[in-house]
Amino acid sequence: MSSDRLFIPSRETDLGDLSVRRVLPYAARRMVGPFIFFDHMGPAEFHDGQAMDVRPHPHINLATVTYLFEGSIQHRDSLGSDQIIEPGAINWMTAGKGIVHSERTPANERQHDTHLHGIQLWVAMPEELEECEPSFIHYPKTDLPEFETNGVRMKLLLGTALGKKSPVLVHSDMFYLEVPIMKGQSFPFPVEAREAAVYTVAGKVQVDDLEVPQYSMLTSVDLKDFTVTALEDSHIMILGGKHLGPRHIFWNFVSSSKERIEEAKLAWANGPQNGNPRFTPIVGDDHEFIPLPNPIQK
Template identity: 50%
Template sequence: MSFSPCPDPVPGNAESVDAIETLIVPRAVDLGGMEVRRALPSTKRQMVGPFIFFDQMGPAEFLTDQGIDVRPHPHINLATVTYLFDGEIRHRDSLGTDIAIQPGAVNWMMAGRGIVHSERTSEDRRQNGQKLFGIQTWVALPEDAEERDPAFKHHGVSDLPIISDHGVEARLIAGEWMGASSPLQTASETLYADVQLQSGRSAPIDANFEERALYTIGGNIEIAGQSFGPNQLLVLRPGDPITVKATEDARFMLFGGSPMGGPRYIWWNFVSSRAERIAQAKEEWRQGRFTTVPGDEDDFIPLPENSGKPRRATGGVVYP
């Protein structure tokens, strides 16, 4: 699909240009009862560190008997990371995993050579309706990890470290930051944190990671004299530490890490360093050769037809 043009940092503001390498305003798409804002991949940027896909889900409010129903679908050569601010999603996959993810917890699903999963609202949640708000990202895997056996790991809200320091409160999802270390084991150097700042407070973003970005969730932040509101992806210029200041209570996702050794191809739900691997996965899904999801075997998302060849990650993504 195509993406809306993304504005550059403010012309004439040298400090802003020095601090922000790329600014991306995601395009909002209505997926039927829930708005999704897709920040990566973009025409402006392929990846930030290993992050190749970044979706904001909601905020949405479902009435009684409503919810999400993402039918079983496949992934290869990537890891999905689901993180919620509000609501609940029931995850089931072809490994036999059946678990509800709730706010502050994290689901890490490594597709490796191939996995199938579904994401739905549970029957209990449908009875009373619910809100849903969160982030789903895809992380590209190093080439030597792309074809590993699939795996799933859940870390509950109490498993992830909380950083609390002078008006800064952050939950560290992956990697190391401000002296804390997450238990989540990733396939490459990865940083991922949910950061909340009280008005007037600041958080340092050091230069330990080669590629870093912020995605603004709420409130207003200031970097090098430039102000940014919600729903913007700010790719930080590498090499220099920066400071993020909240001009009102604010929340953002901090993410990044080491870049992949080369570009990735992306088509529908498939990511790989090799276009021919995606072609193979397409044929395997078409022929029903992926393993099914226990308890969810009778439903699936068909392979999109006439949606083009795999492209390098510059925006050629098909919504499921």
């Protein structure tokens, strides 16, 4: 990461019982490869009936990726999916032409103190796939390859990197890795002519000659290989890939087409409904929804 590097501090947002640190999109760097959204959730503690309750809401023309370090989330969507998301697993939801989903603390976790810690990403879709049929696929943690580089243990969550390939079905060239690294350890990372970013979940690392402290990201579009060194015991995520071109964002909608986002706004104006061409209700979670913000944008 010798040139064209940008340091991005996370911006903390209080969502009631859950604190979220937003990193992407950022004013000076909207995307890294196909990744257009990066939220670090928690670490949070829930007590005395507290819980995460993200009501049904819509997406179009993107894929969401939820990965937990601790805790659990019940994912439901308008396809009929009902999946408990647990630490170490990858949950890939392709919104395509339109999907509705909710994310809540599971019922059996609400009776006692719980913790939640993880990251949610949005991935832009290639233009020719933006309006594909929606889908949801859960990949258990045992499916994801773990390996060592220079004695550093890491897990490949998405795409290809370091000669390994994740089994997760993705739609463009990308990489996403989880790396716990001990103080003094170091490893080279071959970018392979792709954009890249390093985010520090905990601890402090050095990427080439720049420090990346906790809750911050260093991004680069110079397509150069780099070396990571741990300045203390740390936990980092590495992500990036081929850039897909600019995307427009309004709220939960991402698309290469402004007109399509306007269509999605109209389709969500009264929430999910049977017969809606984009957004139908979630069976078992259809008593409320998040209304369209106006003019608030993410």
